[in-house]
Amino acid sequence: MNRHLTCKMIAAIVMGAFLGIFINYGYAMWGRHGHDAFIAYEEHRFDKYMATPHLSIGIIVISIFVASIFFFFYELMTLWAFRILKAPKSVFTEK
Secondary structure, three states: OOHHHHHHHHHHHHHHHHHHHHHHHHHHHHHHHOHHHHHHHHHHHHHHHHOOOOOHHHHHHHHHHHHHHHHHHHHHHHHHHHHHHOOOOOOOOOO
16 A cells, blocks of 8 residues: 555544544533533523624634644644654655
8 A cells, every 4th residue: 555545544543533532522521411411501502602693704714724724733643654654665666
């Protein structure tokens, strides 16, 4: 398999693992707090963020910013994996 593709797969797996740990932490936390605390939190969040109108351009700009940060860290992790592996060049490349 291509070394660059392998590094991208490693970065995606690591980021997926971090996301899974974060989601599991959220489930465990709300499991401890209980159903009523979760519903109260969601009602408060809805009233604060979703019931009031927001500017579409602001949402678009923030979405682009967040996506850029995500891809920056993805490429950074790919670079780290690429440097850590330092696999020998393929036998098919010319010297």
